[in-house]
Structure formats: C-alpha cells, structure tokens
Amino acid sequence: MLERHEIESFLVxxxxxxxxxxxxxxxxxxxxxxxxxxxxxxxxxxxLFERTSRRVTLTPLGARLHAELExxxxxxxxxxxxxxxxxxxxxxxxxxxxxxxxxGELTAxxxxxxxxxxxGCEILMRETHFADPLGPLRDGDVDVLLTRLPVEEPDLTVxxxxxxxxxxxxxxxxxxxxxxxxxxxxxxxxxxxxxxTGPAPRYWWDFHVPAQTPSGRTVPRGQSVATFQELxxxxxxxxxxxxxxxxxxRYYARPDIAFVxxxxxxxxxxxxxxRTAGVTARVRAFAEAAADAVRANxxxxxx
Numbered sequence: 001m002l003e004r005h006e007i008e009s010f011l012v013x014x015x016x017x018x019x020x021x022x023x024x025x026x027x028x029x030x031x032x033x034x035x036x037x038x039x040x041x042x043x044x045x046x047x048l049f050e051r052t053s054r055r056v057t058l059t060p061l062g063a064r065l066h067a068e069l070e071x072x073x074x075x076x077x078x079x080x081x082x083x084x085x086x087x088x089x090x091x092x093x094x095x096x097x098x099x100x101x102x103x104g105e106l107t108a109x110x111x112x113x114x115x116x117x118x119x120g121c122e123i124l125m126r127e128t129h130f131a132d133p134l135g136p137l138r139d140g141d142v143d144v145l146l147t148r149l150p151v152e153e154p155d156l157t158v159x160x161x162x163x164x165x166x167x168x169x170x171x172x173x174x175x176x177x178x179x180x181x182x183x184x185x186x187x188x189x190x191x192x193x194x195x196x197t198g199p200a201p202r203y204w205w206d207f208h209v210p211a212q213t214p215s216g217r218t219v220p221r222g223q224s225v226a227t228f229q230e231l232x233x234x235x236x237x238x239x240x241x242x243x244x245x246x247x248x249x250r251y252y253a254r255p256d257i258a259f260v261x262x263x264x265x266x267x268x269x270x271x272x273x274x275r276t277a278g279v280t281a282r283v284r285a286f287a288e289a290a291a292d293a294v295r296a297n298x299x300x301x302x303x
Contacts, residue, residue, distance in 0.1 A: 002040070002043070005036060006036055006039065006040045006043075007069065007073060008026065009022065009026060009028075009033055009036040009037060009040070010037065010040055010048065010065070010066070010069070011066065011069065011070055011073060012025050012026060013033065013037060013049065013056070014058055014062065014066040014070075017055070017056045017057060017058075018056060019033055019034060019056065037049065044061070044065075046059070046061050047059050047061070047062070048061060048062035048065060049062055081281055084281075090117075090118035090120065090121045090281050090282050090285045091118075091120045091121055092120075092121055092122070092282060093121070093122045093123075093124055094114075094121055094122070094123050094124070094143055094144065094282040094283070094285075094286060095124045095125075095126060095141070095142045095143045095144075096123055096124070096125050096126070096142060096143070096144055096145075096146065096286065097125075097126050097127075097128045097136050097137060097141070097142035097144070097145040097146065097147070098125060098126075098127060098128065098145070098146040098147075099127075099128050099129070099130065099133055099145070099146065099147040099148055099270075100130075100148070100228060100245070100248075100251075101247060101251050102146040102270070103146050103162040103163045103270055103290070103293075103301060104163050104247055104270075104301045104303065105301060106162055106163060106293055106294070106297060106300075106301040107146070109293040109296070109297070110162065110286075110289050110290045110293045111123060111289075113289040113292055113293055114285060114286055114289035117285065117289065118282075118285055121282055121285070126141065126142055128142070128145065128147065129198075129226065129227050129228070130148075130196065130198075130200060130205075130208075130227075130228060131196055131197050131198025131199075131200055131225075131226040131227065132198040132199050132200060133145075133147050133148070133200055133204065134147070134151070134153065134156065134200075134201070134273075135198075135199060137156070137273065137274070137275060138155075138156075138275070140278070143274065143278070143280065143282060143283055143286075144272060144273070144274045144283050144286050144287070145272070145273045145274065146162065146270055146271075146272060146273075147270065147271070147273055148204075148208065148245075148268060148269070148270055149161070149268070149269045149270070149271055150203065150204060150207055151204070151271070151273050152201075152203065153201070155275060155276055155277065156273055156274070156275060156276060157273065157274055157275075157276045157279070158271050158272075158273055159271060159272035159273065159274065159287045159290065159291075160271060160272050160287060160290045160291040160294055161269050161270070161271045161294070161300050162270055162271060162272060162290050162293070162294055162300055162301060163247075163269065163270035163300050163301045163302075164267050164268075164269050164270075164299075164300040164301070164302055165245050165246045165247055165267060165268060165301075165302060165303040166246045166261065166262070166265070166267055166268075166303070167243050167244065167245060167246060167262050167265040167266075167267070167268055168243070168244060168245075168246050168248070168249060168259040168260055168261050168262060169183050169187070169188075169241055169242070169243055169244075169259070169260045169261075169262050170231075170232070170235045170241060170242050170243075170244045170248065170257055170258075170259055171191075171235065171241045171257070171258050171259075171260060172235060172236055172237070172238045172241075172256065172257065172258070173236075173255065173256050173257060173258050174238070175191075175238065175241065175258065177191075177241065177258075177260055178258035178260065180260055181260075181261070182260060182261045182262070182263045183260050183261070183262055183263070184262065184263055184264050185210065185213050185214050185262060185264055185265055186213045186214065186215060186217070188210060188213055188219045188241070188243070189213050189217040189218065189219055189220075191220070191240060191241045192220045192221070192222035192239070192240040192241070193209050193210075193219050193220070193221060193222065193240055193241060193242055193243075194209060194221070194222055194223060194224065194225050194231055194234065194240050194242055195221045195222070195223070195224035195225070196209075196224055196225060196226070197224040197225060197226040198226060208243060208268070209242060209243060210243075214264070222234075222239060222240045223239060223240070228252075232252060232254065232257060235257055236254065236256040236257050243262060243265060244259070245268050245303075246259075246261075246303045247303045250303065269300070270300075272286065272287050272290045274287070
C-alpha cells in the first residue's frame with residue numbers, strides 16, 4: 001500500500017520533472033523528495049524516473065503509473081472535498097454570471113435552493129454580454145455562468161440545461177414582416193442581420209444569427225453590435241432584423257419592435273457552464289441546485 005506522501009511526491013515530480021521545484025511545491029527538502037522517490041521505486045521494484053545531471057524524465061513504467069494514478073487521486077480529493085463541504089456547508093462567495101435573463105423565472109428557484117442549503121455562501125451576480133459571453137468565466141470574473149448554448153469549448157463543462165424556448169424574429173414595428181403570423185429562416189435573406197463586436201465564438205453567433213439560410217442563401221450582415229440593448233435599438237430604428245429567444249418579447253417588450261415566430265428555427269437553450277479546471281464545491285453545489293430546480297419544475301423552464 002502506497003503512503004500518501006509517496007503518492008504526492010510522485011505526482012508532483014511527474015508534473016514538474018525537476019526535484020528542486022517539486023521540493024518547493026511540497027515544502028520539503030530536495031533530499032527528502034529524492035529519498036521518498038527512491039523508497040517508492042524500491043516498493044514498486046523498478047525505476048519510475050530517468051535522472052541525468054540535466055533532466056528528469058518518466059520511464060515508461062512511471063508514465064503508465066502516472067496515467068492510472070492521477071485521475072484516481074483527483075477523484076479521491078474531490079470526494080473528500082464534497083464530504084467536507086457537506087459537513088460544514090459551502091462557505092465563501094460564489095460569483096454567478098448570467099446572459100440576458102439567465103434561466104428566466106427558474107433563476108429565482110435556483111438561487112433560493114442554493115441559499116437554503118448553503119446559507120454561509122454569498123451569491124454575487126454579474127451580467128455578461130453576447131459580444132463576449134464566455135470571457136468573464138475564462139478570466140475568473142465569475143465562477144459559474146448561466147448562458148446560451150451552444151458552448152463547445154475544451155476547457156469548459158456544460159452542466160444542466162435550465163431553459164429551453166423557441167425563437168422569434170425581432171423586427172421594427174413598421175417592417176413588412178411585423179404583419180405576418182410567422183416567418184421562416186429563409187426570410188432572413190431578405191433583410192440585414194447584425195454582426196457582433198467582440199470575441200464571441202463564431203459558431204455561437206452563427207447559431208443565434210445565421211450567416212446562411214437552410215437552402216444556402218447568404219444572409220446580409222449589417223452593423224456589428226456589442227450589447228443586447230444596442231441590438232434592440234438598431235432593430236427599432238429599422239437598421240436590420242434579428243432572431244432572438246421568445247422570452248425577449250416578455251422581458252424586453254417595446255412598442256417599436258414586433259416579435260414574429262420563426263416556424264423552422266431550432267430551439268435555444270440556457271445551461272449552467274463552468275471552467276473544468278476551476279470547479280469547486282461552490283460550483284458543484286450551484287450545479288446541483290440548478291438540476292434540482294429543473295427536476296422540481298418537471299424539466300427546463302419553457303416559454
């Protein structure tokens with residue numbers, strides 16, 4: 001049976017490949033680290049590292065041990081962290097980002113469920129914008145995000161879907177489309193839609209505001225926008241049209257804009273998203289509160 005300090009020394013050295021840096025991270029002497037690794041290698045019965053005067057590398061056996069051991073230790077640490085959080089209650093501050101209306105009316109249920117279980121944790125909420133919907137999460141300005149899908153990023157985890165709704169076309173009240181019962185995605189080729197100013201993923205913007213119709217016709221791109229209010233102002237001024245979520249009509253209704261159902265547009269979804277490497281007990285607790293709110297609601301909120 002390996003001892004915990006042996007496992008920690010092995011994993012850190014496998015990451016650093018340098019005895020000095022490993023000793024600094026573990027707050028041990030370099031001699032102690034070397035002694036621990038030699039003891040581990042005697043226990044295993046073969047070298048785990050190749051050492052020269054210039055470099056340290058993993059042997060094939062060491063590389064295999066690291067590949068098998070590292071995820072197990074990470075899972076054990078996570079289990080202990082969850083147990084401690086459950087025993088003590090989640091503490092500290094959770095920064096929640098939200099795009100637009102977040103999860104709509106389900107947002108309050110998620111927050112209430114989280115607060116009731118973890119009264120010692122404060123929630124701070126911050127609005128994000130579609131010009132850079134994922135930037136605040138990546139920059140560490142928020143810990144978890146309620147945002148529109150799709151999110152297809154290798155460093156981000158997509159959790160529970162909390163909102164699902166159809167899409168409508170926002171047009172000026174005097175626009176010819178405003179008199180119609182519905183439109184199709186093909187109708188987008190007859191007017192101008194908007195680009196986006198900022199680092200929003202191209203696939204994300206193209207899903208919400210397509211660059212082509214289903215038949216392949218180009219959808220004219222007009223002025224780029226940075227915020228949702230800017231987009232609505234330009235729609236109202238007759239500068240273009242834009243597909244939006246159906247709930248926009250409820251939360252952002254204004255007399256100079258009409259919202260026309262898009263009969264063939266796929267639904268849009270909102271989910272909980274967080275940095276895979278930055279997951280904490282607070283983030284897990286928030287995701288659990290969101291999943292519980294969805295179950296209690298009989299599924300994601302709908303409009």
